[in-house]
Amino acid sequence: MNLQGLLEPRSVAIAGASADPSKLSGMILGFLSRSGFQGRVYPINPRYETIADMPCYPSVEALPEAVDLLVCVVPIAAAFDSIEAAARRGVRFCVLMTGGFGEGRSGDEGRARLARLQDLCRETGMHVVGPNTVGMVNFRKRLPLTFADWYGRDTGQRGGVAIVTHSGSVGGLIFSSLQLNRIGVDYWIGLGNEATLETADFIAHFSADPDIHTIICYMEGIRDGRKFIAAAEAARRTGKRIVVLKAGEYPDSVRSTIAHTARHPTDRDVYAGVFRQLGVIQVVSLSELSYVMTLLTSVGDRLGPRVGIISASGGACSVIADHVIQAGLELPELPPALQQTLDRGIPVYGSSSNPVDLSADVVARGEILGHTLAALREDDSINVWMLFGRPIIDRYYPMLIEFVNATGKAMVVCCGVPLAPDVHAALAEHGIAVLLDPELCLRALARIACRPAEEPVPAPPLPARTADARAVHGRQAGELLARHGLDVSASAVPWLRVEIARDRDFGPVIMANWLPAYRVGTHRVVRALPATGADLLALVDDLGEQLQEWPAEPVDIEDALATVVRAYEQSPGVHGLGVEFGGADGRVAVCAAFRRQTQAG
Numbered sequence: 001m002n003l004q005g006l007l008e009p010r011s012v013a014i015a016g017a018s019a020d021p022s023k024l025s026g027m028i029l030g031f032l033s034r035s036g037f038q039g040r041v042y043p044i045n046p047r048y049e050t051i052a053d054m055p056c057y058p059s060v061e062a063l064p065e066a067v068d069l070l071v072c073v074v075p076i077a078a079a080f081d082s083i084e085a086a087a088r089r090g091v092r093f094c095v096l097m098t099g100g101f102g103e104g105r106s107g108d109e110g111r112a113r114l115a116r117l118q119d120l121c122r123e124t125g126m127h128v129v130g131p132n133t134v135g136m137v138n139f140r141k142r143l144p145l146t147f148a149d150w151y152g153r154d155t156g157q158r159g160g161v162a163i164v165t166h167s168g169s170v171g172g173l174i175f176s177s178l179q180l181n182r183i184g185v186d187y188w189i190g191l192g193n194e195a196t197l198e199t200a201d202f203i204a205h206f207s208a209d210p211d212i213h214t215i216i217c218y219m220e221g222i223r224d225g226r227k228f229i230a231a232a233e234a235a236r237r238t239g240k241r242i243v244v245l246k247a248g249e250y251p252d253s254v255r256s257t258i259a260h261t262a263r264h265p266t267d268r269d270v271y272a273g274v275f276r277q278l279g280v281i282q283v284v285s286l287s288e289l290s291y292v293m294t295l296l297t298s299v300g301d302r303l304g305p306r307v308g309i310i311s312a313s314g315g316a317c318s319v320i321a322d323h324v325i326q327a328g329l330e331l332p333e334l335p336p337a338l339q340q341t342l343d344r345g346i347p348v349y350g351s352s353s354n355p356v357d358l359s360a361d362v363v364a365r366g367e368i369l370g371h372t373l374a375a376l377r378e379d380d381s382i383n384v385w386m387l388f389g390r391p392i393i394d395r396y397y398p399m400l401i402e403f404v405n406a407t408g409k410a411m412v413v414c415c416g417v418p419l420a421p422d423v424h425a426a427l428a429e430h431g432i433a434v435l436l437d438p439e440l441c442l443r444a445l446a447r448i449a450c451r452p453a454e455e456p457v458p459a460p461p462l463p464a465r466t467a468d469a470r471a472v473h474g475r476q477a478g479e480l481l482a483r484h485g486l487d488v489s490a491s492a493v494p495w496l497r498v499e500i501a502r503d504r505d506f507g508p509v510i511m512a513n514w515l516p517a518y519r520v521g522t523h524r525v526v527r528a529l530p531a532t533g534a535d536l537l538a539l540v541d542d543l544g545e546q547l548q549e550w551p552a553e554p555v556d557i558e559d560a561l562a563t564v565v566r567a568y569e570q571s572p573g574v575h576g577l578g579v580e581f582g583g584a585d586g587r588v589a590v591c592a593a594f595r596r597q598t599q600a601g
Helices: 024-034 076-088 107-124 149-153 168-180 199-207 225-237 254-261 268-278 286-298 314-326 336-343 366-376 390-407 421-429 438-449 474-482 533-545 557-569
Strands: 011-015 040-044 069-072 093-096 127-129 135-138 143-146 161-165 187-190 214-219 241-246 281-283 307-311 384-388 410-414 433-435 470-473 487-489 493-503 507-514 525-528 574-584 587-591
Touching: 011 024, 011 076, 024 040, 024 143, 069 076, 076 093, 076 107, 107 127, 149 168, 161 168, 161 199, 168 187, 168 214, 168 286, 199 214, 199 225, 214 286, 225 241, 225 268, 241 268, 241 286, 268 281, 268 507, 268 525, 268 533, 281 286, 281 438, 286 433, 286 438, 307 314, 307 366, 314 384, 314 438, 336 366, 366 390, 384 390, 384 438, 390 410, 390 421, 410 438, 421 433, 433 438, 470 474, 474 487, 474 557, 474 574, 474 587, 493 557, 507 533, 507 557, 525 533, 533 557, 557 574, 557 587
Parallel strands: 011 040, 011 069, 069 093, 093 127, 161 187, 161 214, 214 241, 241 281, 307 384, 384 410, 410 433, 470 574, 487 587
Antiparallel strands: 135 143, 135 187, 493 507, 493 574, 507 525, 574 587
């Protein structure tokens, strides 16, 4: 979908414009009139002849042209008439700030309004951002169509980031956090209740923009999961990163997403599995998002799971080492030859194994750090080095800059307390990420480093299901899988449950989880179908991370999962199936006694 008329309009009309700067519609016009926007602006309000030295028109019909974009800020009773008049004149895009279209307590009346609006859009070809949106901003074109107060605090930092958000407030916090961390933003889109335009439409658009490198999404659910998958795959093919903060992860918190955007998202295991499959970086808090973006902006794609730690404090080394393991990252011991080299410059009461404890002597003896950095230049056993401790950073930051410039290695400094602005700026300018909290830094690093390393070959599309397709479990599922080469056993002790079901948001998914005797935690591992061999191998890896102990008999889980998927793909009369696997004489066997216990959302 071509969104140029929305994001780069030549002409904009504001229905409900006001000369009162304290009103929302007055704020919008005020921001726009002061922004330097080069297009034509038409205020609409029958109460005024002029606003801000611009002619004001009584209605959409009275405009001198069919504008590219209508901004609608009129009360709910008059909103539809303004939108319909614009659509009939050929206006193709609308930013609808008015609420009451199914969200909150608008109930059946609001849902009826939304349906009527969607019918109009289908008939006329109009596309709507909103309803109930705070607006949007194209910073490149100086186009602020918003009443959000954070826009007034814009520092002017531009960069290849687009923010797409279901919440104006949360989106504003994301924007302000990025600016605080010296990260520029080009676009900010408040989606509201997604009458027609949704997250996937903007991901697809920004995937084709050569100047955008990262798309940040705050979402409370996905309207069309298959459309999202296609857009995320397009982003991955063009090298764009997608970072998602998703709300509504728990049954009690879903009440808020239903009230806010009328979203009823399916469970978090499904979203987490699909995001992981697509290489989407999912974060769980605004702080984590800020750390992820700082790492991506400073260090980029040089990040990996093998972490090296350098500090002047043995205690800090021990604490951070725990954080590395808790984050699911690796803390490899340095090669013996490298340790011997390090030992020649580190006091005997320090350590060279990883973490590298330089001892407190380094505060007064910079040659200890210099010797260490020189020894690390040719070593490739570590993906990213973390240096902790403000005294070292303050005194020796030029050494760190020279090390990174000379080697191209990834480095993060964690200081616990803020650095002097000039030191922070110098490090960031040379690609060294500066962060305060090492535990949060490592969690953010894990979010990035655990993405799939390569783009998989697309899987062929799934054959369509027949109208009378049914779900099969137990004996029927066993018979189906037996025809595809799997053994069925009445005596095998079950340890793995696998289901294929139709998820409400994403369509067909495969879900797997260990039975309680073998697992740590309760999460299911999920992938959307169709799935490639690489997807299934990654699913097996994720299952392995949840194991408390392996089943007694080693078996080929990947082959069993591939057989389940193949049986489903080749059975158009089956829309879902469920089995439990156990071991039988060293082979995978289908447990004949399985009864369905799980389902997709």
